[in-house]
Amino acid sequence: MHSNYDLFVAGFLSIDCGIAEDLNYTDDNTQIFYTSDAKFINTGTNKEIAATYITQQTFQRQYQTLRIFPDGTRNCYTLTPVIKSNRYLLRASFVYGNYDGLDQPPQFEAYVGVNPWNIYLPSNSTQYARNEMIMVASLDYISVCLVNTGKGTPYISALELRRLNNLAYLAANESQSLRLLYRNHFRQTASETTIRYPDDAYDRIWFIWVRDGWTPINNSSPVNLWSQNDYRLPLPVINTAVIPSGPNNNLSFYFPTNGDPKLQYHIYMHFAELQQLKSNQSREFNIIVNGNTFYGPLSPKYLSGNTVFSVSPLSGTKQHVVVFSKTTSSTLPPIFNAEEIFVLEPLSRIPTDSRDVDAIMNIKAVYQIKRNWMGDPCVPSSYSWEGLNCSYPDSKPPTIISLDLSSSGLAGVLSSSLANLTSMLSLDVSNNSLTGPVPDFLAELSSLKILKLTNNQFTGSIPAILLEKSKDGSLSLSLLFSLIKRDDLLSSQSQPHDDPHLRLTSALVNVLTLFVASMGTSRLASARPLQGNCVKQWMISAILHIVMSDAWTPLYESDWAMELIL
Numbered sequence: 001m002h003s004n005y006d007l008f009v010a011g012f013l014s015i016d017c018g019i020a021e022d023l024n025y026t027d028d029n030t031q032i033f034y035t036s037d038a039k040f041i042n043t044g045t046n047k048e049i050a051a052t053y054i055t056q057q058t059f060q061r062q063y064q065t066l067r068i069f070p071d072g073t074r075n076c077y078t079l080t081p082v083i084k085s086n087r088y089l090l091r092a093s094f095v096y097g098n099y100d101g102l103d104q105p106p107q108f109e110a111y112v113g114v115n116p117w118n119i120y121l122p123s124n125s126t127q128y129a130r131n132e133m134i135m136v137a138s139l140d141y142i143s144v145c146l147v148n149t150g151k152g153t154p155y156i157s158a159l160e161l162r163r164l165n166n167l168a169y170l171a172a173n174e175s176q177s178l179r180l181l182y183r184n185h186f187r188q189t190a191s192e193t194t195i196r197y198p199d200d201a202y203d204r205i206w207f208i209w210v211r212d213g214w215t216p217i218n219n220s221s222p223v224n225l226w227s228q229n230d231y232r233l234p235l236p237v238i239n240t241a242v243i244p245s246g247p248n249n250n251l252s253f254y255f256p257t258n259g260d261p262k263l264q265y266h267i268y269m270h271f272a273e274l275q276q277l278k279s280n281q282s283r284e285f286n287i288i289v290n291g292n293t294f295y296g297p298l299s300p301k302y303l304s305g306n307t308v309f310s311v312s313p314l315s316g317t318k319q320h321v322v323v324f325s326k327t328t329s330s331t332l333p334p335i336f337n338a339e340e341i342f343v344l345e346p347l348s349r350i351p352t353d354s355r356d357v358d359a360i361m362n363i364k365a366v367y368q369i370k371r372n373w374m375g376d377p378c379v380p381s382s383y384s385w386e387g388l389n390c391s392y393p394d395s396k397p398p399t400i401i402s403l404d405l406s407s408s409g410l411a412g413v414l415s416s417s418l419a420n421l422t423s424m425l426s427l428d429v430s431n432n433s434l435t436g437p438v439p440d441f442l443a444e445l446s447s448l449k450i451l452k453l454t455n456n457q458f459t460g461s462i463p464a465i466l467l468e469k470s471k472d473g474s475l476s477l478s479l480l481f482s483l484i485k486r487d488d489l490l491s492s493q494s495q496p497h498d499d500p501h502l503r504l505t506s507a508l509v510n511v512l513t514l515f516v517a518s519m520g521t522s523r524l525a526s527a528r529p530l531q532g533n534c535v536k537q538w539m540i541s542a543i544l545h546i547v548m549s550d551a552w553t554p555l556y557e558s559d560w561a562m563e564l565i566l
Contacts, residue, residue: 011163013079013201017156018046027061030197036531037067037159040077042068043374047155047176049097062158063095063128069146069154074111074383076145076374082137087172091163092117093133096154098125105537106152106297113138113146114349114379118179128157130205132165132180134172134342139354144376149382151380162203167230170308171344174430178266178342182255184209185237185338188216199234204340206237210235214242215333219274221303229305231270233338238272238305241337249563250285251324251334255341257317262311264344271308271338272302277332285334288323289314297327300335302524313344352378352440353397357421360388360400366415369408391423399423406452407431414439423447430454430478438462443469 014034016025021038044067048054054064069075082088090112096105103125110117112135119131135142142161146154168435172178185195187208203230218240223233244251265266274282287308288297295308314320324334351357357377365371371386378390378398389402400421406428413436418427424445430452437460438453451466469475 013081013159013161014161015040015077015079016062016065017158018066020046020114025061030203032197034062034158037077040079040159041067041075041374043075045071046451047099049095049099050101053097053125055210058126059097059128060404061097063097066095066099066155066157068095068099069148071443072372072540073146073469074145074372074375076111076143077159078374079142079144079159081245082161083163084137084140087136087162087164087166087169088142089132089134089204090142090144091130091158091160091162092119092156092292093120093131093158093160094121095157096122096125096127096155099155100153104152106154108149108151108154109147110145111143111147111375111380112177113143113347114351114376115177115345115347117144118343118345125252132343133177133236134169134180135177136172136174138174140349143375145182145383153294160203162211164202164233165230167270168232171311171313171342175347176347177347177391179345180340181265181343182341183207184340186210186214186216186240186242186336195234195236201232201234204234206234211242211253213245213249215245216240216242219275219303223272223274223303223305228377229307231268231305231307233270235554237338238270239274240316241272241274243335246335247333248326249333250326251336253339254319254321256319259318261316261318264315266310266313266342266344267320268307268309268340268342269322269324270339271298271300271306271335272304272337273302273335275332276302281331282329283332283335284327284330286325286327288325290317290321291493294322296325338432349379350395350397351376353399353423355420356397356400356423359417360385360403361466362417363415366412367405367408367410367415369405389426401447402426404428405432410434412436414442416441418442419444421445426450428452429456432456434458436460438466440465442466448475454478 012032015037016034017037020201021036024033024035026033036423039456047066047068048060049064049066054061076187092110105122105124105127107121110119110131112133117131117133120129122129130455144159146156148154160308169178172437183204183206185206185208187210189208189210192208193207195206200206213341220239222235222445223238244249255265271530277283282299284297284299287294287298289310294310297389298306298308326333360373360377363369373385375383377385377388377400378392381392384390387404387408388400390398391401399422403418403421404426407430410429410432412434414429414434416439418424420439424447425447426449427442427445428450431454434456436458438458442448442451443463443465466475466477470477
């Protein structure tokens, strides 16, 4: 069976939060490879739980370290690689372990993408909390965020991501996820260990359920898991089952709704016949949920897995009662192998437009921006990225409409990804060290109303369309550059028989062209009135630099000139 399991190992991402950046290891019990979380987040501080819990081996290895987040309201992990539109099992584990000596476990919130994740957290230093959901990846990465709500510093111990068979757990889709409530199988006693990888190819964790009136049975022969069942339960789970203690009894169980009848649930029930029936024996039963026929009649096949699940969610009552009722023609009582119960979590919030997300993530990578740029750029609006403003149209993805990267230490050319922010109204990249020509794609941003390029080291001419938009008032354009290449100001490049006076005249024409263009901007009207001496000073300064500089020439120097064009 392990040759089959190897197919799924590539879909595992196992993160031990809080270990050193260069540390990786293989867990002794599960043989799962764990890596440091430093590759997936650049905020937070590594900590260890209290020494007494480590020496007593109270917790498994992944729970002995944690990462805490004392700074910032929202801190996010970016989990990659992820296959877009695939189903995943996502598990987050939390152990406080009195790491700070205060013996006061914090409480905080979590988000997956833009939607809240209703997590359970430890209430004391000796507890651990595993939180699990099944979800569909809407992007090529999954964002897991912890949010400080003023009740202590957020922390996390482990993050685990498992790629699932895309034909299983179909109730999880782009509009809803499944939060795990129970995952149980049956044994004679509860003292036996839980079951997970490598027995479970998807590393689901199965707990033991023991109940009076139920008789466990088992079969050592392998159940066929791979031909007809997309859920592929581990053999130690599906090879055991329970039947009623009396041959004519039914099996029944219930689960509460935590006092909230509005919560909706999906239930997955797994069956396999473990007894070789004689010719005069039969096992047939109906599944009744809350007094209504849910499925049936069902006759599990010998050593063949079968899963019955709710297509529509269960809701509307304080508890849900499930009965496996023997049919009148059946000679044997019902059989039950395992169960999974999930809470349906609607994904009601719409994430930022995927094209804008791709563009801004590329911009972040190109310039190595160190801000609070984690999670979704626009959603929730209270945690939107610094320097961004977004538009939130009804029932449509938000879009980025303003980007302020001024004084951000940017270097190199303007990223072509800016061209994909098609809803942008305002772009400010002033006071950086950007080089190269002002790109033509800026003129193709049809919504752009404000463009600030001031105090960079651009070369070349300004795209004519940008100047035209500035002149007709449709674009507020800030053109003040720290450095302008002399040859780019001269419309007539150096020729063997150029007259130097003609070159100077040409340079003056270019300077005047920029000056007149700036006078045409809508913002010029708000500048202080022109005074002859200021104009004269500005023009003389520009001309002298054009004539005297060998390579690079500051074009504008006076304080008035800066105010005029800005």
